[in-house]
Amino acid sequence: MEAKENSKRARVMSVVNQKGGVGKTTTTVNLAACLGALGKKVLLIDLDPQGNTTSGFGVNKKGLDRSVYDLLIGEGDAREILRREVCKNCDLIPSNIELAGAEIELVEMENRVKRLKQGFIAIRDEYDYVLIDCPPSLGLLTLNALTASDSVLVPIQCEYYALEGLSQLIATVRQVKRLYNPDLELEGVLLTMYDGRLNLTLQVTGEVKKFFPGQVFKAVIPRNVRLSEAPSFGKPVLYYDPSSKGTASYKELAQELIDRHAEKAMEKDKR
Secondary structure (H helix, E strand, O other): OHHHHHOOOOEEEEEOOOOOOOOHHHHHHHHHHHHHHOOOOEEEEEOOOOOHHHHOOOOOHHHOOOOHHHHHOOOOOHHHHOEEEEEOOEEEEOOOHHHHHHHHHHHOOOOOOOHHHHHHOOOHHHOOEEEEEOOOOOOHHHHHHHHHOOEEEEEEEOOOOOOOOHHHHHHHHHHHHHHOOOOOEEEEEEEEOEOOOOHHHHHHHHHHHHHOOOOEOOOOOEOOHHHHHHHHHOOOHHHHOOOOHHHHHHHHHHHHHHHHHHHHHHHHHHO
């Protein structure tokens, strides 16, 4: 039993899209909460200087003594920085505006795209999942996230220009895969702000499925007032309104991920 525990390897996923307002933070916060509720141990890393994942769990980002910034510049231990049990089975490495200066400092640092990976590697496998909320850009912070990850989860809003910039994102992922992280793969594409009654939603869904054949999650995230309200109360929607459509959708996504990874593990064991 002990050997099995020691061999556990966390699945590290970056939630990425250089467009803002597509649901990156909403997805990171709520997917983590739902994975935790399903019994999975989750580490969240807030890698966005806006710190919205941090405040989304009710943590005061202005009152932080230590943050992911300290982890990146090598002045903090991950265990000292993280906030334990921000919700059931979820720990958080928080962020605040101090992180905005990290991109400039990282330029001069050795192993500048591997700083995040080196910073949390000691605690990585205490978890089933590590979710990294990335900033809406493809700079050094996002490169650090991609270098540290097994896979990339891309939220795409069902609105005009949904596919705008995605070619650049995929090119960046391929470059990171080639230069720094050969095992990096696309976890999947998540449709957000989904309204099946609208022709535009159906049109965008069709375009996304053409662009990412076989890689779009079955779960979709609807436009939902409760999802929008929950962050102002410092709670994932699961704990703000357990019966909302937003909660049901993120539960579905969490279960889809768990099932998919279980199937992959079984296939790997058969080889």
